[in-house]
Amino acid sequence: MLKRFSFSVxxxxxxxxxxAACSDDSEEASSETGGGEEGETTISFIHWRGEDTDSFNKIxxxxxxxxxDINVNMSAxxxxxxxxxxxxxxxxxxxxxxxxxxxxxxxxxxxGAGLAADISGEEFVSRFIDQYISVGEADGAxxxxxxxxxxxxxxxxxTMFDEYGLEPPKDWEGFLEVNKTLKENGVEYPxxxxxxxxxxxxxxxxxxxxxxxxxxxxxxxxxxxRKVTEDWWVKTLEQIKELNDNGYFGQDALGITQDASxxxxxxxxxxxxxxxxxxxxxVHDQNPDMEMGLLAPITTSEEDMVFEGIHTTxxxxxxxxxxxxxxxxxxxxxxxxxxxxxxxxxxxxxxMLTLEDVNYESEVLKAQEPWTQKNTRFQPRYTITNGxxxxxxxxxxxxxxxxxxxAEAAEQAQQIIDQSL
Amino acid sequence: MxxxxxxxxxxIPGALLYFTFFILPTLGAFFYxxxxxxxxxxxxxxxxxxxxxxxxxNDIVFMKSLxxxxxxxxxVVIFQTIFSLIFALILIKNTKTNIFFRALFFFPTILSSVxxxxxxxxxxxxxxxxxxxFLETVGLGGITQSWLGNPDIAIFSxxxxxIWFHTGQVMIIFIAGLQNVPKELYEAAxxxxxxxxxxxxKITWPLIAPSTTMVVGxxxxxxxxxxxxxxxxxxxxPAFSTEILVTFIYNSAFSHYQFGYASAASVIxxxxxxxxxxxxxxLINRNKVEH
Numbered sequence: 001m002l003k004r005f006s007f008s009v010x011x012x013x014x015x016x017x018x019x020a021a022c023s024d025d026s027e028e029a030s031s032e033t034g035g036g037e038e039g040e041t042t043i044s045f046i047h048w049r050g051e052d053t054d055s056f057n058k059i060x061x062x063x064x065x066x067x068x069d070i071n072v073n074m075s076a077x078x079x080x081x082x083x084x085x086x087x088x089x090x091x092x093x094x095x096x097x098x099x100x101x102x103x104x105x106x107x108x109x110x111x112g113a114g115l116a117a118d119i120s121g122e123e124f125v126s127r128f129i130d131q132y133i134s135v136g137e138a139d140g141a142x143x144x145x146x147x148x149x150x151x152x153x154x155x156x157x158x159t160m161f162d163e164y165g166l167e168p169p170k171d172w173e174g175f176l177e178v179n180k181t182l183k184e185n186g187v188e189y190p191x192x193x194x195x196x197x198x199x200x201x202x203x204x205x206x207x208x209x210x211x212x213x214x215x216x217x218x219x220x221x222x223x224x225x226r227k228v229t230e231d232w233w234v235k236t237l238e239q240i241k242e243l244n245d246n247g248y249f250g251q252d253a254l255g256i257t258q259d260a261s262x263x264x265x266x267x268x269x270x271x272x273x274x275x276x277x278x279x280x281x282x283v284h285d286q287n288p289d290m291e292m293g294l295l296a297p298i299t300t301s302e303e304d305m306v307f308e309g310i311h312t313t314x315x316x317x318x319x320x321x322x323x324x325x326x327x328x329x330x331x332x333x334x335x336x337x338x339x340x341x342x343x344x345x346x347x348x349x350x351x352m353l354t355l356e357d358v359n360y361e362s363e364v365l366k367a368q369e370p371w372t373q374k375n376t377r378f379q380p381r382y383t384i385t386n387g388x389x390x391x392x393x394x395x396x397x398x399x400x401x402x403x404x405x406x407a408e409a410a411e412q413a414q415q416i417i418d419q420s421l
Numbered sequence: 422m423x424x425x426x427x428x429x430x431x432x433i434p435g436a437l438l439y440f441t442f443f444i445l446p447t448l449g450a451f452f453y454x455x456x457x458x459x460x461x462x463x464x465x466x467x468x469x470x471x472x473x474x475x476x477x478x479n480d481i482v483f484m485k486s487l488x489x490x491x492x493x494x495x496x497v498v499i500f501q502t503i504f505s506l507i508f509a510l511i512l513i514k515n516t517k518t519n520i521f522f523r524a525l526f527f528f529p530t531i532l533s534s535v536x537x538x539x540x541x542x543x544x545x546x547x548x549x550x551x552x553x554x555f556l557e558t559v560g561l562g563g564i565t566q567s568w569l570g571n572p573d574i575a576i577f578s579x580x581x582x583x584i585w586f587h588t589g590q591v592m593i594i595f596i597a598g599l600q601n602v603p604k605e606l607y608e609a610a611x612x613x614x615x616x617x618x619x620x621x622x623k624i625t626w627p628l629i630a631p632s633t634t635m636v637v638g639x640x641x642x643x644x645x646x647x648x649x650x651x652x653x654x655x656x657x658x659p660a661f662s663t664e665i666l667v668t669f670i671y672n673s674a675f676s677h678y679q680f681g682y683a684s685a686a687s688v689i690x691x692x693x694x695x696x697x698x699x700x701x702x703x704l705i706n707r708n709k710v711e712h
Contacts, residue, residue, distance in 0.1 A: 084671070105678070112462055255545065387677030402571065419479050
């Protein structure tokens, strides 16, 4: 009995030792060579743009040809999952030697935790258009370089607008008139608004941009200096309610997801899509014959309008401060931001970029290019750095869509904001 | 066979796993619940019971989540228990047809919850879904609506999916309980002239009471932890109308970066679930029937 017991214990100990040895080996392999051949280094590149992986793969292939001793292991995660798990992935430098960040809450948290390296002095920083990269700065240092330039204003079906003799409106009355004409002509969704997931966070931006001109407004709300019960936000909610009550969002905005809204728009059941320029490539793939443009709902009179639209600089490239492969990571960013790589990425994915000297060739990008010359405002939602405040603000739009009076919805949101201060 | 104390050594691997993956994280949750840790920064402050006090006295969304959780729980517990018991009573005999239907009803249980969420989001979708057109086809156009967009009913729409998802699983527990009821009791009752209802109320119901208690307790715990379905279908919206405790905890930790606060909420959830489990065990012991 004792002998059998001793053998069993010995067996378990040996098994443990073997497993431990394997574990040590594999860990060493992944940290030093990343599983590649001897002398090679593998860097991890993580982001949330699954739809861009084909284009990134082309660029990575070119990069690995130029730097045969560096391999790039790219992983793309769903955006909500990415948002919630990025800091865990970055800790200890386990992954994300190069990573992308959202501006706003995520940028604040990641830089606050010291997980983004300061890349201020790098040569490739000068390739970016100055006005677009300030969002990646904190305390005078550059921690992130936003690659994408997005216009967060509705996309419209230019073919349909031409058919009904419509032009992008210049004031609120004009915007209502456009919606009315579309509805009277049997268009199911004059403006399809995917409020089941991301619509509120997008559409709130152009809806509020001229109602409150102070670009620091959300900072002040978070500091308790200003309130969402003031006229500017209540008016924004009232205007959203007006669109909803008139049936311009179609049957049920709260049941429509972003993906579904893209499909509805591509099927020409909608005149406008209340999202942003980043949807244009997807819609173009689904319906290449449809001509598209961008327009912003101007919520004031033409004379009172200051901002013509909204822009966001996002997909902020950064280097993991905890990584022991920072030099290789910077080489990859340097390669990615060269005009020839950037042009491949822009034309493949239909994304405007924040870099100089990019050669835009696709139809979708040509439709967006004029907007770089307009007076656009940085996406106000991304200036909300407190997640609870953001949820409260977006929740007030939900409430209005479900029939709650704008003043009451604003009051409820303010209660949550007060509690989070 | 003589019992050797050295056999206790074989418990060590299991105990180590339990300690590492259950005890340590639980202690960690207690520890972080009294801090303001944001989940990323290495520095944090001790805040005492402030997180708990804030949650209970000041947090509108937390209280709303608790209320939503109770609505969800009541709908699921009542209807899932009734449906699973009815199906179990119908399908108790081991015939080929019954076995086929048991497998059919059990089938949703083996699907992943994300797949279930995807399927039902499509069914409920107002413009491209199939529920509203189906209702219109059968003359019930008057009740069509935004199943996940209407804040008054969204939580019940989710509860319906949860019931669809798990009724087959719970039915199996009832079938096992029903098959343990001695046939002689039914035979004797029939001889004594008892009808179907009397046989059910005087024999079946008391003798399956331990199964019922277990089903109810299990369903309550499952309803408190129904994260994946809710998160994938509504994310807690619209306007927090489907936010339940677990989605609140997730959002606090991973969207608002308030790990300390989220830990305090998860400790409260743990206390609720532990309380329910204790009541459940007491009821099981009390409802044990000797036969």
